[in-house]
Amino acid sequence: MVGVRDVNTIPPPEKLYPPTVQPPERALPLPRFIARFIRNPLQALPRAVYTEPVVTYGSKRPLVTWVTDPALIERILLKDVEHFPKTPLDRRVLTPMLGNGILTAEGESWRWQRKIASPMFRYAEILAYVPAMVEATEQLLDTWKQRGHAFTTDVEDAMTETTFSVIARTVLAGIDETEASAVKHAARTYLDRISWEVAAAILRLPPTMWHPGKANMRTSAKEVRTIVERLLAQRRAQPGSGNDLVARLISARDPATGEQMSDATIVDNLATFLFAGHETTAKALTWTLYLLARAPQWQDRLRDEVRHALRTSQRVSPGTIERLPLTLRVLKESLRLYPPAPVMTRLANQDLDLAGTHVPRGSLIVIPIFVLHRHQRLWDDPGRFDPDRFLPENEAKYPRTQFMPFGFGPRICIGSSFALIEATAILATLLQGARFEWDGRHAPEPVSRVTLRPKGGMPLIVKPL
Numbered sequence: 001m002v003g004v005r006d007v008n009t010i011p012p013p014e015k016l017y018p019p020t021v022q023p024p025e026r027a028l029p030l031p032r033f034i035a036r037f038i039r040n041p042l043q044a045l046p047r048a049v050y051t052e053p054v055v056t057y058g059s060k061r062p063l064v065t066w067v068t069d070p071a072l073i074e075r076i077l078l079k080d081v082e083h084f085p086k087t088p089l090d091r092r093v094l095t096p097m098l099g100n101g102i103l104t105a106e107g108e109s110w111r112w113q114r115k116i117a118s119p120m121f122r123y124a125e126i127l128a129y130v131p132a133m134v135e136a137t138e139q140l141l142d143t144w145k146q147r148g149h150a151f152t153t154d155v156e157d158a159m160t161e162t163t164f165s166v167i168a169r170t171v172l173a174g175i176d177e178t179e180a181s182a183v184k185h186a187a188r189t190y191l192d193r194i195s196w197e198v199a200a201a202i203l204r205l206p207p208t209m210w211h212p213g214k215a216n217m218r219t220s221a222k223e224v225r226t227i228v229e230r231l232l233a234q235r236r237a238q239p240g241s242g243n244d245l246v247a248r249l250i251s252a253r254d255p256a257t258g259e260q261m262s263d264a265t266i267v268d269n270l271a272t273f274l275f276a277g278h279e280t281t282a283k284a285l286t287w288t289l290y291l292l293a294r295a296p297q298w299q300d301r302l303r304d305e306v307r308h309a310l311r312t313s314q315r316v317s318p319g320t321i322e323r324l325p326l327t328l329r330v331l332k333e334s335l336r337l338y339p340p341a342p343v344m345t346r347l348a349n350q351d352l353d354l355a356g357t358h359v360p361r362g363s364l365i366v367i368p369i370f371v372l373h374r375h376q377r378l379w380d381d382p383g384r385f386d387p388d389r390f391l392p393e394n395e396a397k398y399p400r401t402q403f404m405p406f407g408f409g410p411r412i413c414i415g416s417s418f419a420l421i422e423a424t425a426i427l428a429t430l431l432q433g434a435r436f437e438w439d440g441r442h443a444p445e446p447v448s449r450v451t452l453r454p455k456g457g458m459p460l461i462v463k464p465l
């Protein structure tokens with residue numbers, strides 16, 4: 001039986017095994033594999049991927065090679081990185097929305113863009129955005145407090161609103177509400193049907209092939225890019241304004257040559273930051289709130305930690321972030337169990353051997369982060385929620401590629417500091433203003449749609465404090 005762990009079998013919170021995907025015992029025949037893949041790609045991965053280092057799918061020529069061995073992942077993403085470029089699949093699926101920005105570009109173009117943008121994403125620079133992150137969260141808390149009583153709400157929606165509001169303030173100050181809501185809606189529509197496009201790419205069907213939602217995906221991509229183009233034009237007309245990422249991208253120069261980004265490249269990257277920068281962090285917060293609602297003792301400990309860290313002040317500030325080690329530990333355990341970007345892909349650009357498995361040139365390599373983080377050989381009791389795995393003395397024992405919610409190597413997420421600071425600031429602020437409780441029933445299946453969504457949303461009981 002493939003499905004979500006039955007709610008009735010979930011043990012009490014001291015030993016919490018939150019919902020996961022039950023993999024098929026054996027690899028499924030192609031038609032069932034594809035049908036299940038379209039519903040939820042994670043449900044198509046056979047159990048062997050959770051127990052073996054390398055598993056291939058496909059009889060003559062593998063359609064997919066799943067790799068979950070930390071040493072092999074390090075080889076793919078770092079040591080032999082030139083033999084494992086990003087895939088045509090990634091480009092096909094993301095380019096209509098993101099163009100040739102940092103996430104999708106390759107070679108010299110990628111290197112140059114990454115060099116120009118990296119300084120803007122340094123930890124110290126991002127700390128300056130903490131007030132914007134706290135303000136966006138306080139706005140949400142205000143609307144909750146106005147209700148004056150406990151209520152059930154979908155925290156997935158609330159977190160998407162909040163992280164988008166942060167991105168709007170820090171990446172694109174000046175975006176108005178109508179445009180912001182159009183971008184949010186378009187990003188959701190684009191991701192809704194993305195599994196069709198991924199499945200078509202795995203089967204090497206032509207990019208022109210029709211599938212449900214294809215036209216909507218195209219329209220959504222166009223809509224986002226038009227809004228971003230208009231905003232950039234506005235900012236060009238008022239040079240020197242603001243400290244957001246648009247202003248920084250406009251003025252950034254290659255330190256060696258003085259070269260600046262073209263408008264087309266700025267648009268690609270703004271679309272990338274809008275898209276990659278809010279959905280992922282929203283999902284991290286959504287799953288964390290679920291875990292805290294299921295483990296109220298952890299929720300209390302975190303609330304206490306925040307109170308102490310705030311000292312005499314009322315609000316979370318840049319200085320508070322580093323005083324919240326327990327909060328960070330819980331966030332990491334949440335990122336382990338529910339990695340917001342659950343899958344990464346690479347292309348083998350030559351014939352090779354991976355732990356005794358022959359992988360022909362042109363093979364699609366998939367690093368299923370979701371499975372890596374729950375691999376039977378790597379983790380003790382992998383399905384259990386246990387933030388103490390990330391006590392410094394425990395964390396030091398894991399190879400660098402055993403826990404990698406942000407990827408690894410030269411293409412590691414440029415926004416990882418942004419995401420961790422933001423998730424910490426938002427969570428700490430939320431815990432000061434509300435309590436989150438579970439309704440005793442909802443056990444959402446994690447569904448991969450580029451980001452990891454909870455099936456049926458994430459209704460939780462919110463009690464304003």
Ligand code: HEM
Binds near residue numbers: 102114278340345415
């Ligand atoms: C919890 C939140 C986030 C998670 C889990 C996450 C995850 C990832 C992962 C796994 C990759 C590597 C993809 C690959 O190598 O194939 C990546 C790359 C990237 N992420 Fe994030 N991300 C998050 C937040 C952000 C934010 C906030 C931004 C920007 C504001 C961002 C921008 C990017 C960009 C531009 C890349 C491409 C980097 C490159 O190829 O050089 N991400 N992210």
